Amino acid sequence: MFLVIDSRVKRFLSKNGLVILGFTFILSLIALLAVGLTQNKNTPENFKFGIVFDAGSSHTTMYIYKWSAEKVNDTGLVYEIESCKVKGPGISAFASNLQDIPMYLSKCMGRAKELIPKYKHHQTPVYLGATAGMRLLRMENEESAERILNSVTSFLSSYPFNFRGARIISGSEEGAYGWITINYLLGKLQKKQNSKDPSSRRNESLETYGALDLGGASTQITFVPKDTNIKPPIKFMQFRLYGNNYSVYTYSFLCYGKDQALLKKLAMDIMNAPSGILLDPCFHPGYERTVDVSYLFNNTCTREYNGQFPFHELKINGTGEFQQCQEDLLDLFHTTNCRYTSCTFNGIFMPPVQGEFGAFSAYYYTMNFLNLTSDKVSSEEMVIDKMKKFCARPWKEVNTTYAGVKQKYLSEYCFAGTYVLTLLQAYNFTDYWKHIHFMDKINDNTEAGWTLGYMLNLTNMIPAELPQPKPFSRPTYISLMVAFSLVLAVVFILGSIIFHKSSYFQKKAI
Known part of the structure; x- marks a missing residue:
């Protein structure tokens, strides 16, 4: 129991x-x-955004960039997600109508508000960098340039973004940031040097590309010189990116952009047109253009050629002779006076060019139109032959063939193509067609230019954010x-x- x-x-x-x-x-x-x-x-991805306006001499473009808040060796991984071309001329043209600037910039700023998440607006920095057009205006009328920048500042500050300022960047900055852009996009900056040889570490950036930028009012050349121990008369620019140090030569030639170079050439050639008629080899046979003489010389870049002329208009008649056009353009570059061991034109110090170069902006647009960026174009001789044939084509035939292209641009491609070749010659490039690569968008989505380099360099000053912390520490x-x-x-x-x-x-x- x-x-x-x-x-x-x-x-x-x-x-x-x-x-x-x-x-x-x-x-x-x-x-x-x-x-x-x-x-x-x-955890949700933590991204930052940045906006940079490229206020050039002939137009303005807004670029929106995005990068992860967690950095790699103190530098953000920045890439372009949108570009917006502002309709109208460069901002230097608004000196007498400042009231039109808000309308000028509002469409692209509206696009930025749509694209960037609202909760990120107050964190998103906005920069406007003005280049050679505003540099020229500042030389002519500093007060007008300042008023334009103040008007831009007032308008952009009204948006909910973190406006960081509108300023005129120097030619050296423009060149150096363009160099950063192409080397970043080509993957040249992220590679750390593993060599134990101290001399190799000193020359850690020899494999980077040089940068060639051609705008409307200025042109820049930037590269890492082969001999980093030379004592130049100008300071090299110093950068630290992705844990590497770079010492970069850069120089900007104001008044040697494509548009200003044409005005300089015409102002110089007017001496050879006593009757007011200029037979110009840089335009197609049969092409005619009339230029107001006062307009031609109302410019800082052409003032040195000004004089008294018995006519008020210059009539241009094209003859389409590439060889003669190049000889005329060579007169723009003075290569005989050099006080240093190595110079480019106009007696400006420049180390010997070396390595591969990326050429963008007007370099690319010009040569791409002329179909000279193809791999099939393998030598300088082939380029010259194509240029001779293109310039010799009658204007009527060219105008019919490219009916969809704006006449002003179309009429100047013979000059522009010849100018590109002449400029490269003035830079002392030899056998350059093997070492110069014409670039527009790299990796199919990001444009070559100075703005990405500007944004990339500025991320060194934007504090990195730590990843969102885990609920528990690792020991817990x-x-x-x-x-x-x-x-x-x-x-x-x-x-x-x-x-x-x-x-x-x-x-x-x-």
């Missing part, structure tokens, strides 16, 4: 013990899974996982023991 009662009690206790252990097992399992999932859940996380795992193991062992004992008592009772 007592044996039966005792077995019933033990079975009762066993069943309740199993229930308690079961609940404990389930709760521990839930806790273990909850801790693991919470600690290892995917490990301790919790071990503790709950031990609880599960103990519960499982106790449950097994109780279950087996319960089965034993049931058999004894029978």
